[in-house]
Amino acid sequence: MSSYQLLSDARALLPETVALRRALHRQPEVGNHLPHTRAKVLAALDGLPLDLHLHETTSGIVGVLTGGRPGPAILLRGDMDALNMPENTDLEYASEFESTMHACGHDLHTAMLVGAAKLLSARKDELPGTVVFMFQPGEEGLHGARFMLDEGLLDVVSPRPTGAFAIHVTAQIASSIVSHRPGPEMASADEIHVTITGRGGHASAPHLAADPIPVAAHIVLAVETALTREISALEPVVVTFGKIAAGTTHNVIPETARMEGTVRTLSEEVRSHVHVMLDRIITNVAAAHGLHAELDIVPGYPVTVNDAGFAAFVTNVANDVLGPEAVVELTAPIMGAEDWSYVLQKIPGIMAFLGACPPDLVPGEAPNNHSNRVRFDEDAMASGIALYAAVASEHLNRAGS
Numbered sequence: 001m002s003s004y005q006l007l008s009d010a011r012a013l014l015p016e017t018v019a020l021r022r023a024l025h026r027q028p029e030v031g032n033h034l035p036h037t038r039a040k041v042l043a044a045l046d047g048l049p050l051d052l053h054l055h056e057t058t059s060g061i062v063g064v065l066t067g068g069r070p071g072p073a074i075l076l077r078g079d080m081d082a083l084n085m086p087e088n089t090d091l092e093y094a095s096e097f098e099s100t101m102h103a104c105g106h107d108l109h110t111a112m113l114v115g116a117a118k119l120l121s122a123r124k125d126e127l128p129g130t131v132v133f134m135f136q137p138g139e140e141g142l143h144g145a146r147f148m149l150d151e152g153l154l155d156v157v158s159p160r161p162t163g164a165f166a167i168h169v170t171a172q173i174a175s176s177i178v179s180h181r182p183g184p185e186m187a188s189a190d191e192i193h194v195t196i197t198g199r200g201g202h203a204s205a206p207h208l209a210a211d212p213i214p215v216a217a218h219i220v221l222a223v224e225t226a227l228t229r230e231i232s233a234l235e236p237v238v239v240t241f242g243k244i245a246a247g248t249t250h251n252v253i254p255e256t257a258r259m260e261g262t263v264r265t266l267s268e269e270v271r272s273h274v275h276v277m278l279d280r281i282i283t284n285v286a287a288a289h290g291l292h293a294e295l296d297i298v299p300g301y302p303v304t305v306n307d308a309g310f311a312a313f314v315t316n317v318a319n320d321v322l323g324p325e326a327v328v329e330l331t332a333p334i335m336g337a338e339d340w341s342y343v344l345q346k347i348p349g350i351m352a353f354l355g356a357c358p359p360d361l362v363p364g365e366a367p368n369n370h371s372n373r374v375r376f377d378e379d380a381m382a383s384g385i386a387l388y389a390a391v392a393s394e395h396l397n398r399a400g401s
């Protein structure tokens with residue numbers, strides 16, 4: 001199919017895509033259970049020739065479009081969940097709820113994926129293979145993609161999909177510019193929780209107590225030092241303690257101190273190394289002072305690793321369908337995390353960023369994703385729809401050729 005036709009057909013879908021996006025934006029839902037969002041998506045998909053699978057452990061929806069010719073399968077994802085935060089954009093379609101906002105653009109992802117399902121359904125007969133549409137909840141820290149994998153996402157077609165593609169909008173990039181990179185694109189993110197236990201007492205007589213507060217301070221510094229001595233300078237890693245809590249007043253030594261932090265890496269090897277290192281430093285620094293410390297690591301998302309071949313393929317497709325200037329390589333990975341990483345551990349594919357900076361703002365200065373003031377250029381959704389559809393159909397076609 002001609003790529004020009006694909007983009008103009010995607011543009012024709014823009015009004016209904018914008019309407020769906022705004023309906024989702026007005027009523028954002030958070031987490032793995034998004035009943036109203038699911039109902040809106042199902043209504044939008046109604047009438048399309050999709051085989052629908054409604055997941056039970058989450059509000060996930062899987063739609064399968066079987067093309068008119070035999071061939072492989074590809075998986076396309078749009079995430080559907082919002083964030084617990086107020087919205088302060090003054091948009092006419094701003095959140096109707098005080099404490100939830102679609103501040104990461106997942107409303108655009110969902111609407112674009114519905115648009116792609118429409119576009120590809122209209123071309124069903126000429127598709128050489130199968131397209132699996134994954135509408136996932138719980139991306140914002142709740143492992144929605146993992147739940148969907150556990151519930152058989154990849155077994156919905158046999159054999160399994162041979163490619164996987166997701167788009168994430170960002171207000172930091174000019175509208176409709178596509179950006180991605182081969183290899184690690186986003187970080188792993190694990191939570192660390194530390195409890196240091198000493199012995200409380202009078203602040204005037206620390207020698208009679210076992211004070212956890214200086215130990216907490218030593219631990220922060222020892223961890224940051226150890227990172228620079230133990231991990232190669234060429235391996236990005238971030239450990240940030242975002243919270244330290246201890247004590248009640250000025251003249252009491254508390255019994256315990258608690259610390260919380262995040263560990264971000266760009267390789268699974270470094271990730272495991274840092275986990276072991278943290279445990280060693282934290283327990284032994286406390287022991288050196290005669291106190292006891294315990295570390296609890298809550299594993300978050302793995303590193304998001306783009307397949308190099310698939311990344312190059314998407315670059316070609318994007319240049320073809322959106323124009324030769326449409327792709328700008330992402331020069332460095334981002335230390336945020338994505339649960340699309342779970343899918344990319346199983347199927348070669350990528351996540352591409354799609355610029356959606358509003359025309360009245362400047363990329364790089366516009367409010368970022370997760371800001372209470374973030375806005376996105378809805379016109380970029382036409383590019384997103386065309387890109388989803390083109391990547392899917394080209395993947396099926398190249399496999400068959």
Ligand SMILES: [Zn+2]
Nearest residue numbers: 104140369370
């Ligand atoms: Zn987010």
Ligand SMILES: [Zn+2]
Nearest residue numbers: 104106139168
């Ligand atoms: Zn997101």
